[in-house]
Amino acid sequence: MRGVSPHDPVSMGVATIDEGASAVGALLAAADDFAERARVQEACRDRSRPGTAVFHQHAHSATLWRMAEAQLRMQASGLGPTPGA
Numbered sequence: 029m030r031g032v033s034p035h036d037p038v039s040m041g042v043a044t045i046d047e048g049a050s051a052v053g054a055l056l057a058a059a060d061d062f063a064e065r066a067r068v069q070e071a072c073r074d075r076s077r078p079g080t081a082v083f084h085q086h087a088h089s090a091t092l093w094r095m096a097e098a099q100l101r102m103q104a105s106g107l108g109p110t111p112g113a
Contacts, residue, residue, distance in 0.1 A: 062094075
């Protein structure tokens with residue numbers, strides 16, 4: 029087992045560039061998944077009769093997925109540039 033230097037950025041909890049890019053990529057992948065879930069809920073909402081409980085349930089669910097997607101994209105933008113950009 030190698031000794032840990034007190035000046036080693038990883039042991040100090042400082043993220044490296046590769047870790048940051050990986051985190052941004054993971055957040056964006058999750059945001060894309062959330063966007064797809066929102067699209068599914070929007071499609072279900074659009075097939076439902078307006079004013080019904082089912083319509084409102086799908087509309088609310090789509091809104092929550094969109095809000096979660098936006099939150100993840102905002103967090104990813106705060107961490108650094110988009111991977112591959």
